[in-house]
Amino acid sequence: MSKAKTTGNSEKRKPEKVSTPARGTHRAAGGELHQVAGGEHPALTTNQGLALSDNQNSLRSNPRGPTLLEDFILREKITHFDHERIPERIVHARATGVHGFFELTASLKKYTTARILTEVGEKTPVFTRISTVAGGAGSVDTPRDVRGFAVKFYTKEGNWDLVGNNIPVFFIQDAIKFPDLIHAVKMEPDRGFPQSATAHDTFWDFISLTPESMHMVMWIMSDRTLPRSLRMIEAFGVHSFRLINAAGESTFVKFHWRPKLGLQSTIWDETVKISGADQDFHRRDMFDAIAAGNFPEWEFAVQLFTQEQADSFPFDHLDATKLIPEEMVPLKVIGRMVLDRWPNNFFAETE
């Protein structure tokens, strides 16, 4: 705690400089030791930036008496410590995240008032977190698994989260089945394995009883779930969203990300070797690419369609186990995303 900590927002406070006679440790009236920051050395501060000389002795009612709750420095230090670990996500625990920007290249002004989709040329900061689904935070990067693709746009009008997967459909039609799906995907309850792979008995049991999953199963058993690099995956918002224009008119939209490097996968034999040689294969690949200035880029595309078109589809576009074929509603590229800055603090920024 030698530096000023950030406060609740992202604005950093400068460490407060105190001019004290000399650096060192002094004994105070009660006999307790106080640390003193001397010269240019930044003072020890609370999380709010308040300089303090002592975080080693709590306030007591008398030298041997009970500790007092009004000692906010003690309470802050213990609270901070108690929260140094957050529970692991039940899904998407293993991820790699990178900062970058989104640039709009074609305006959707006809369809929406959201400035992120109307101001051509505007560069909006983003943070993109690409994850596996089943494995824990320390699991291998390369199991056969769906990849999550979550983009947070820091727009002028507030943050916009576009959560996607590298497969355009989903397993289930009703969210109430999600806990059952994930319990089936996760390790078998009696043996604690497999840690990150979907193909095992409880999963097949679930799938055999859930016919709506069959479309997704065809996708997860394709090479898409063995990406060569996180820089080479496609991603999809999966759901239909609704855009509203200035006149209050509504248009449906599906979102797509298309990698500039093309969609590339490994074959199973390669995946097995890579997993053994380097458990962090995808995270390392992304880190190395960013460090070398090979910034990955994605096209951002939309499928736009009206209520009338939706009514004519021979399927329900609100059903997440269905996609809209590009022959029916072609993709229109409206922007690009470039990832160009690795986090300074992996835990704080990615987790």
Ligand code: HEM
């Ligand atoms: C059916 C209901 C669903 C439920 C109950 C559900 C639940 C969850 C939960 C609990 C998390 C972890 C959040 C956290 O602790 O930070 C999560 C993360 C995530 N989910 Fe879902 N999910 C569902 C459907 C979907 C769908 C359809 C998609 C794809 C569009 C999706 C993509 C993701 C992604 C990408 C993440 C990781 C987000 C990140 O990196 O910050 N999920 N989900």
